[in-house]
Amino acid sequence: MTQDVEMADQAPPSKSLSSPDPSVLPHLKEIASLIETGAYAREVRRISRAVRLTMVLRKKLKASSLGAFLNYVLVSGSEVHSRLSSFLPKEDEHDMEVDSAPSGTPAPVKHPLPELEIYCYLLVLIFLIDQKKYDEAKACSSTSIARLKTVNRRTVDVLASRLYFYYSLCYELTGDLAEIRGNLLALHRIATLRRDELGQETLLNLLLRNYLHYNLYDQAEKLRSKAPHFEAHSNQQAIFHTIPFCRYLFYLGKIRTIQLEYTDAKESLLQAARKAPQAALGFRVQCNKWAIIVRLLLGEIPERTVFMQKGMEKALRPYFELTNAVRIGDLELFRNVAEKFSSTFSSDRTNNLIVRLRHNVIRTGLRNISISYSRISLTDVAKKLRLDSPNPVADAESIVSKAIRDGAIDATLDHANGWMVSKETGDIYSTNEPQIAFNSRIAFCLNMHNEAVRALRFPPNSHKEKESAEKRRERQQQEQELAQHIAEEDDDDF
Amino acid sequence: MDPKITEVSQTFERFKAAFVRNDFDTCTRLLSQLKVLLTAFKSLPPLFQETSNAIHELTTARDIYEHAVVLSVKMEDQDAFERDFFQLKPYYTDARGRLPASPQEYPILGLNLLRLLVQNRIAEFHTELELLSQSALDNPCIKHAVELEQSFMEGAYHRVLSARQTVPDATYAYFMDLLAKTVRDEIAGCSDKAYDRLSTSDARQILLFSSDKELLQYVEKEHPEWEIKDGFIIFQKVKDSVPCKEIPSLQLITQTLSYARELERIV
Secondary structure: OHHHHHHHHHHHHHOOOOOOOOOHHHHHHHHHHHHHHHHHHOOHHHHHHHHHHHHHHHHHOOHHHHHHHHHHHOOOOOHHHHHHHHHOOOOOOHHHHHHHHHHHOOOOOOOOOHHHHHHHHHHHHHHHHHOOOHHHHHHHHHHHHHHHOOOOOHHHHHHHHHHHHHHHHHHHHOOOHHHHHHHHHHHHHHHHHOOOHHHHHHHHHHHHHHHHHOOOHHHHHHHHHHOOOOHHHHHOOOHHHHHHHHHHHHHHHHHHHHOOOHHHHHHHHHHHHHHOOOOOHHHHHHHHHHHHHHHHHOOOOOOHHHHOOOOOHHHHHHHHHHHHHHHHOOHHHHHHHHHHOHHHHHHOOOHHHHHHHHHHHHHHHHHHHHHHOOEEEHHHHHHHHOOOOOOHHHHHHHHHHHHHHOOOOOEEEEOOOOEEEEOOOOOHHHOOHHHHHHHHHHHHHHHHHHHHHHHOOOOOOOOOOOOOHHHHHHHHHHHHHHHHHHHHHHHHHO | OOHHHHHHHHHHHHHHHHHHOOOHHHHHHHHHHHHHHHOOOOOOOOOOOOOOOHHHHHHHHHHHHHHHHHHHHHOOOHHHHHHHHHHHHHHHHOOOOOOOOOOOHHHHHHHHHHHHHHOOOHHHHHHHHHOOOHHHHOOHHHHHHHHHHHHHHHOOHHHHHHHHHHOOOOOHHHHHHHHHHHHHHHHHHHHHHHEOEEEHHHHHHHOOOOOHHHHHHHHHHHOOOOEEEOOEEEOOOOOOOOOOOOOOHHHHHHHHHHHHHHHHHHO
């Protein structure tokens, strides 16, 4: 311990400009020891904690403190050490002083654990991405992935999944996602063979993201339907499973939307939006955008509260106006809105979906007409729908007849007189409909309760001894870190 | 030059000659020869190796598959179309960066969209659509298919049929004919629900037949349940969604019991 203090003391005076936050290095060392104990005791939990702690430190990382940390953990002169140090920006002579400290005294770990080595890769990679040195980050991530393939330890999994994530991120930032697709597939295969669940989840998500980036919905769906599922984790509260699951749901929702399975898509998207952490604003906005369109396509009108969610009003504004146009059933207004916000829609890549909506606008307009008039001539229908076509009456007739067949309106056509006769709307309370709706709601509530019970976790021996004050503090601290981690992660990921 | 390439281009020349003559037997025979020959090139998908004349080989292969697709349309073979199209697709997607764009690309993509529409594979239609860029969507061939789909979904069948006159390419006619058949079936299905009765002359117009005889044949074949009386077609109305008179007691009992069981567990 004295050694640590010495180094921390030594650093500030030698660096005038790039003086590292003195607290970072000791923190990093703490994390290293946490990983070490975790690796020896085979406790994955400790390693996840280490990753969480790292995320807190992320903003404070400096090249100098990283260099010092590498010297501390890795044997200087070893291959890994020299490779990793080469990624860090060159520092001046002062660093050498710091270097000499650990090399003079016996290095704390002679042969670093693979966990620590991987951790160093992760740290350097995060640092490089934060510094926007994407080319170095790409090189660094590629070497780390090559190294990862040779390590088969369950305690590495948590670190590996983070590495995969940043690996893909830095390629995405430079726009070369297609390059790594083959590699990701290979990694997914390896993870599956090793029963590395976290790795599988992360890689599956990355692959889906990769495909969807290029609009390859077909391939994405084929992969998704054949890859092992991980829905079983949906109940677990562990954050490392919830976030991948949210993403997975989002991608799934997108695929299903494109393939016109709107009911399933709506479910996935709404679930993703609900399960996503509060701090993940960008992600929730995306989910909501897609969910709104899907609901519109289903013929539902989302409630006003959806658009008024905190922090989303502005982003959802185009979709609000769109919904309004669909609600009124005004083709003209719909066209204007689609044109006005076409840049937003094309950057959201929802343009094609908006085109599909036209059909729903007509339907809604037709439904309004059918409710308000008991009998109306087809010429008036065409006028009210503002169909601009060479033969509006014939179009109106076939559109109405299709709507009747699809059950959108309840009416009959009279061809000889050229009018549409609406049928009396039946009394819904004379059918079984309300009972069915009531039943499905009760079932939902009961199911929710049961899932909550199942997700409860009981620490061993909790009934014997009361939680000591110290333990409680530790637990609370852990929860706090968790919350912070979520916030951190979502700031930059979505 | 590589003897293999020479062989391919010679066979391809003979194929093209037969293609112009509309000699389909020779074409299919030569095409299968060509396909076998193409497997020998390492620069083609899925290997995509960087060989010295990769570009030339890729272009030739793309050309061959484009002809194969058009041939399948001419021979009115939808399965062959699908097979050949999937073989051609990597040249448009994965090799896009390396090859100069083919003038045939959009017509063929549009044809494929049309095929999916005819076969009523709307989900795949939209999946394909997502792959196209904005400039591709503005291309007349693609736009034609997209507008058809929209009119089809809306129910504006007249617009679908009048689109037949504006086909961007002669090869489209085959699928447009098939589409006309699909549209007629759709209209018949809709009329069945929407009208109580129709005079035969109106029905003839709506279903787009040129004579009453054709109409009667069609009704007999496709919709024997329609009744034809005094110059009117009378559609059989199935009275559905009658208000529920009886209480579904058994179902209610099981539901209530399950609520009771669940509540027991909670309390």
